[in-house]
Amino acid sequence: MQRIGVIGAGQMGNGIAHVCAVAGLDVRMVDVSDDVVTRSRAQIEHNLNRQIARGKLTDAEMQAALARISAGTDYAAFGDCDLVIEAATENEEVKREILKHLVPHLNADALIATNTSSISITRLGAATDRPGRFMGMHFMNPVPVMQLVELIRGIQTEQATFEAVRGLAQRLGKTISVAEDFPAFIVNRILLPMINEAVYTLYEGVGSVESIDTAMKLGANHPMGPLELADFIGLDTCLAIMHMLYDGLADSKYRPCPLLVKYVEAGWLGRKTDRGFYDYGGEVPVPTR
Numbered sequence: 001m002q003r004i005g006v007i008g009a010g011q012m013g014n015g016i017a018h019v020c021a022v023a024g025l026d027v028r029m030v031d032v033s034d035d036v037v038t039r040s041r042a043q044i045e046h047n048l049n050r051q052i053a054r055g056k057l058t059d060a061e062m063q064a065a066l067a068r069i070s071a072g073t074d075y076a077a078f079g080d081c082d083l084v085i086e087a088a089t090e091n092e093e094v095k096r097e098i099l100k101h102l103v104p105h106l107n108a109d110a111l112i113a114t115n116t117s118s119i120s121i122t123r124l125g126a127a128t129d130r131p132g133r134f135m136g137m138h139f140m141n142p143v144p145v146m147q148l149v150e151l152i153r154g155i156q157t158e159q160a161t162f163e164a165v166r167g168l169a170q171r172l173g174k175t176i177s178v179a180e181d182f183p184a185f186i187v188n189r190i191l192l193p194m195i196n197e198a199v200y201t202l203y204e205g206v207g208s209v210e211s212i213d214t215a216m217k218l219g220a221n222h223p224m225g226p227l228e229l230a231d232f233i234g235l236d237t238c239l240a241i242m243h244m245l246y247d248g249l250a251d252s253k254y255r256p257c258p259l260l261v262k263y264v265e266a267g268w269l270g271r272k273t274d275r276g277f278y279d280y281g282g283e284v285p286v287p288t289r
């Protein structure tokens with residue numbers, strides 16, 4: 001593999017572009033507007049600079065990585081890609097539309113992976129012209145820092161596809177964990193119900209934002225509190241995953257907390273909108289409840 005396409009230049013897309021470029025791969029990244037793409041490039045540069053400050057990268061390596069990334073709004077850029085990784089908004093309709101637009105631009109033997117957190121790989125694969133060459137490649141946030149990539153085969157995924165994508169994950173220096181194609185796979189099947197329960201704990205007044213996060217950091221030794229983590233993931237993404245668990249497993253224990261729904265309705269999506277369970281407008285995050 002030499003040329004990787006990335007669809008969606010949000011926090012995950014820019015992280016995936018970043019690690020692929022550092023590993024020596026050419027990257028074509030596409031999002032809906034030039035504005036988003038420009039911001040995303042600036043974010044990649046900022047994150048690469050942080051790696052230089054930590055002694056993990058040299059300036060020359062950063063310049064070489066940046067030169068390998070081209071970004072824009074035209075899917076024609078994917079014409080010579082060996083693999084395209086879809087990392088757009090966690091919404092099945094959006095992803096289906098993207099896949100429909102994508103396939104006519106691809107080489108016949110190109111592979112497609114999706115970074116979805118929860119949507120059926122089998123269903124998304126069936127929306128393409130190549131379900132055998134389609135699978136889940138679920139990176140963790142922030143991509144340059146987190147070690148894990150979860151690999152998920154749809155029922156139609158061919159072994160050669162799995163091996164090629166596993167090879168890429170290894171080339172990126174990641175450790176893989178293989179999950180079967182059930183709603184939210186492994187990491188989010190376990191993590192999101194805990195986050196949702198933390199929001200219920202807030203909703204029912206059992207604790208404040210600060211007491212819930214402090215309790216889980218110091219009482220369960222979690223590096224981040226669950227509400228801080230929810231803001232980091234994005235509350236829209238958290239809600240979409242809870243819906244997928246609730247609908248996909250038909251079990252009321254996965255019902256999304258009404259307070260989480262309300263925050264998303266308000267457009268309070270966490271860090272990416274500067275407000276979620278914390279307000280990020282000032283020097284330090286301030287709890288909102």
Ligand SMILES: NC(=O)c1ccc[n+]([C@@H]2O[C@H](COP(=O)([O-])OP(=O)(O)OC[C@H]3O[C@@H](n4cnc5c(N)ncnc54)[C@H](O)[C@@H]3O)[C@@H](O)[C@H]2O)c1
Nearest residue numbers: 008009010011012031032087088089090116117139141233
């Ligand atoms: N946030 C996390 O912690 C996390 C972790 C692992 C996986 N994921 C998954 O990664 C995906 C992206 O999440 P994110 O956190 O980067 O979201 P985000 O909101 O930061 O970015 C999503 C991007 O997709 C773009 N987009 C929407 N429609 C598009 C289209 N038609 N064509 C091209 N781009 C389009 C948006 O403009 C936006 O820039 C989701 O499937 C999510 O579930 C997220």
